[in-house]
Amino acid sequence: MLNDSDIARLEAIVGQANVSVRKADLEAHSIDESWFEPHLPDVVVWPSSTEHIAAILRHANERRIPVVPWSGGSSLEGNPIPVHGGIILAMYRMDKILEIREDDLQVVVQPGIVYDNLNAQLRRLGLYFPPAPGSADVATIGGMVANNSSGMRAVKYGGTRDYVLKLVVVLPNGEVITVGSNARKSSSGYDLVSLFVGSEGTLGVVSEITLRLIGLPEKVGVAVAVFDGLNDATDAIYECIRSGLTPSAIELLDAATVRVTNQQQGLSLRETPTLFAEFDGSESAVEEQLEFLRELCEESHCIDFQVATSAEAREKLWAARKEARESIKQSHPGQTMISGDVCVPISRFGEMVAFVHEVSERSGVLIYAFGHAGDGNLHTETIVRREDPEEFARGLRATEEIIEHAIDLGGTATGEHGVGLGKRQFMRKEHGASLEVMRAIKHLLDPNGIMNPGKIFPDTYLRRTNVMELLREGAKTLGLTLGPKHLAAFETYYRELESWNRRFNLTAITGYEDVQCKHFLDSLSCLLALPQEDKPSVIPDTVPLQRSARRLWCLDVGSGAGFPGLPLKIMLPEAKMTLVEATGKKVVFLRHIVQVLGLQDVEVLHARAEDVGHMPEHRECYDLVTARAVAHLAVVAEYCLPLCRLGGRVVVPKGEDAHEEVQAAQRALAELGGTLVDVKPVSLPGIPGRRYLVVLDKVARTPENYPRRAGIPSKRPLR
Numbered sequence: 150m151l152n153d154s155d156i157a158r159l160e161a162i163v164g165q166a167n168v169s170v171r172k173a174d175l176e177a178h179s180i181d182e183s184w185f186e187p188h189l190p191d192v193v194v195w196p197s198s199t200e201h202i203a204a205i206l207r208h209a210n211e212r213r214i215p216v217v218p219w220s221g222g223s224s225l226e227g228n229p230i231p232v233h234g235g236i237i238l239a240m241y242r243m244d245k246i247l248e249i250r251e252d253d254l255q256v257v258v259q260p261g262i263v264y265d266n267l268n269a270q271l272r273r274l275g276l277y278f279p280p281a282p283g284s285a286d287v288a289t290i291g292g293m294v295a296n297n298s299s300g301m302r303a304v305k306y307g308g309t310r311d312y313v314l315k316l317v318v319v320l321p322n323g324e325v326i327t328v329g330s331n332a333r334k335s336s337s338g339y340d341l342v343s344l345f346v347g348s349e350g351t352l353g354v355v356s357e358i359t360l361r362l363i364g365l366p367e368k369v370g371v372a373v374a375v376f377d378g379l380n381d382a383t384d385a386i387y388e389c390i391r392s393g394l395t396p397s398a399i400e401l402l403d404a405a406t407v408r409v410t411n412q413q414q415g416l417s418l419r420e421t422p423t424l425f426a427e428f429d430g431s432e433s434a435v436e437e438q439l440e441f442l443r444e445l446c447e448e449s450h451c452i453d454f455q456v457a458t459s460a461e462a463r464e465k466l467w468a469a470r471k472e473a474r475e476s477i478k479q480s481h482p483g484q485t486m487i488s489g490d491v492c493v494p495i496s497r498f499g500e501m502v503a504f505v506h507e508v509s510e511r512s513g514v515l516i517y518a519f520g521h522a523g524d525g526n527l528h529t530e531t532i533v534r535r536e537d538p539e540e541f542a543r544g545l546r547a548t549e550e551i552i553e554h555a556i557d558l559g560g561t562a563t564g565e566h567g568v569g570l571g572k573r574q575f576m577r578k579e580h581g582a583s584l585e586v587m588r589a590i591k592h593l594l595d596p597n598g599i600m601n602p603g604k605i606f607p608d609t610y611l612r613r614t615n616v617m618e619l620l621r622e623g624a625k626t627l628g629l630t631l632g633p634k635h636l637a638a639f640e641t642y643y644r645e646l647e648s649w650n651r652r653f654n655l656t657a658i659t660g661y662e663d664v665q666c667k668h669f670l671d672s673l674s675c676l677l678a679l680p681q682e683d684k685p686s687v688i689p690d691t692v693p694l695q696r697s698a699r700r701l702w703c704l705d706v707g708s709g710a711g712f713p714g715l716p717l718k719i720m721l722p723e724a725k726m727t728l729v730e731a732t733g734k735k736v737v738f739l740r741h742i743v744q745v746l747g748l749q750d751v752e753v754l755h756a757r758a759e760d761v762g763h764m765p766e767h768r769e770c771y772d773l774v775t776a777r778a779v780a781h782l783a784v785v786a787e788y789c790l791p792l793c794r795l796g797g798r799v800v801v802p803k804g805e806d807a808h809e810e811v812q813a814a815q816r817a818l819a820e821l822g823g824t825l826v827d828v829k830p831v832s833l834p835g836i837p838g839r840r841y842l843v844v845l846d847k848v849a850r851t852p853e854n855y856p857r858r859a860g861i862p863s864k865r866p867l868r
């Protein structure tokens with residue numbers, strides 16, 4: 150995507166030594182701490198001033214080159230992975246404290262400064278910036294602003310957003326703006342500071358940050374309470390918050406998490422649900438609150454309660470909580486951790502924790518649960534072996550269930566890690582119509598989509614001039630005009646397919662051009678076999694007649710990675726679509742892509758067609774049944790015709806052997822109630838040789854004994 154003159158331009162801006170295309174540098178910026186696949190950028194650039202960033206963005210915007218800011222790379226949701234390649238803006242060299250305004254309790258910093266380093270320098274002035282993420286030793290202030298990170302102290306002190314007063318932001322076109330002021334509060338216009346906080350580098354690059362600070366507390370005390378059961382522990386947390394206690398942290402570890410922490414940190418905590426609480430303030434206030442907490446915990450049947458006020462004892466007790474994620478990681482070398490960080494209203498926290506355990510048991514995958522309980526933020530780590538696609542799929546599904554449940558409880562998909570790649574598919578469920586407002590803001594600030602493309606929104610893509618060009622042109626030969634929304638959907642579909650395929654081997658066809666022609670276009674060609682009145686209205690000569698009172702019911706047998714069912718659904722948004730797929734990993738992908746594309750009324754059945762054919766809710770119900778690259782026509786007919794309603798249609802794309810297959814399937818068609826309507830030749834750009842659509846109509850009921858038992862149609866085809 151970048152050419153030599155782009156590199157030369159970047160070198161002219163920041164100096165040759167600050168631009169690298171070395172493999173080691175590209176690899177170091179290809180993956181964060183998440184489980185996603187790495188993706189190489191084209192180049193890494195180290196700016197050292199706002200002016201550098203502005204000049205780089207101006208050039209990138211003109212040339213439509215993706216730009217991804219990168220600070221500590223410690224994100225857990227793929228937030229800084231450059232999925233579209235392009236430029237990594239590595240912020241490490243912009244790590245200075247620019248000004249400490251001690252009298253106002255404020256500090257002005259560059260984005261690359263690490264959280265712990267900032268607080269170490271503020272401590273000598275008796276000040277600090279409280280959010281305290283678990284990654285405090287690597288997370289930078291820029292990354293924290295971009296993810297709206299928080300941490301253990303959010304329950305009392307809030308998250309990053311609550312401390313940002315002013316930002317200098319470089320917009321995607323290179324314009325530099327300042328948002329906010331040094332005033333502690335303001336009612337002046339829209340809150341643009343809050344807009345940029347949590348925008349994950351999708352709206353611009355933050356180059357200077359003014360934070361408000363607080364004074365270091367006089368005294369800190371820590372308590373650890375141990376419970377027999379999770380319900381007791383979550384009851385105690387609820388009572389603590391409800392009764393007006395103000396812990397500066399209140400953290401929960403489930404029994405499994407305590408177990409691995411003991412193992413890895415050499416601790417000897419009782420391996421049952423454990424609560425860690427911290428109070429700060431004056432000595433008497435800390436003591437009073439610790440005592441009150443003891444009473445509440447005892448009422449909730451705690452079996453042990455220990456207090457530590459000396460710094461050393463506190464550190465020892467907190468080690469378990471601080472190192473929880475690391476301990477889990479070390480306990481499962483070579484395995485994948487799928488992270489979650491849902492957040493729910495505090496009254497539903499206990500229910501949420503119980504649900505996680507239920508999902509773990511039901512799905513048979515190990516899920517650790519721990520987190521910032523006081524503000525309803527629950528972290529989960531789902532442990533799977535990536536080389537076992539079935540287990541991996543179960544792990545993904547389990548994590549999805551947890552997130553969906555949290556949203557149903559009035560919560561959010563992510564309390565502090567951000568959306569990145571991992572939570573995009575839940576944005577529609579969580580935000581509904583307001584997602585479109587967010588999208589409009591993104592479009593206003595970044596009309597060319599260069600800033601961290603592919604993040605937050607389920608279907609953002611880089612607005613290149615040649616998006617899905619082959620598909621758009623090829624579709625014209627089918628009489629279809631694809632609009633920007635269709636092209637965006639197909640582009641997203643391609644990106645997800647390409648990315649998932651690297652793990653799951655869903656298809657052998659992966660190139661951008663090949664997927665457009667051999668998957669998308671080939672799938673869309675099925676529309677040519679629809680009766681005129683059912684064709685999508687984008688086909689110019691359509692007479693929009695309804696064949697029946699209800700909308701079109703479609704079913705795709707052996708959908709694989711979704712072909713032809715999903716391209717058809719994209720073009721027929723009103724239709725009901727059922728996808729039948731027997732392979733677990735493909736089912737997981739199908740459910741994922743349906744969510745990412747925001748397709749309504751799509752059912753994904755993890756089943757064999759022979760079984761679905763006997764289910765009353767599916768048998769002889771569908772107006773249109775398709776099957777592509779599934780089996781010989783005689784076999785496909787036995788899968789499809791039992792599902793097709795009387796008067797409905799079966800469409801099967803085939804290659805050069807179509808006529809031969811039709812001949813060999815005569816008996817099957819007659820026996821199953823089908824009749825041949827057409828073997829329609831289709832010539833598609835980008836696909837060598839001729840393609841055919843075998844079109845069958847359902848003219849008689851299929852005898853009840855069909856389809857035969859799973860596996861029999863392919864072993865003994867009706868010929």
Ligand SMILES: Cc1cc2nc3c(=O)[nH]c(=O)nc-3n(C[C@H](O)[C@H](O)[C@H](O)COP(=O)(O)OP(=O)(O)OC[C@H]3O[C@@H](n4cnc5c(N)ncnc54)[C@H](O)[C@@H]3O)c2cc1C
Nearest residue numbers: 220221222223224283284289291292295298299350355565
């Ligand atoms: C062990 C561990 C524990 C963690 N615990 C917590 C926790 O308790 N709480 C929590 O919130 N998170 C936690 N995290 C997640 C992560 O550390 C935080 O989200 C952190 O703030 C990311 O900062 P970073 O500097 O690493 O940013 P990066 O990962 O480099 O980037 C984060 C995002 O910000 C964008 N970005 C970076 N710099 C800029 C900039 N200058 N302008 C605009 N956009 C920018 C990037 O493009 C990316 O989208 C944890 C991670 C780990 C590995």
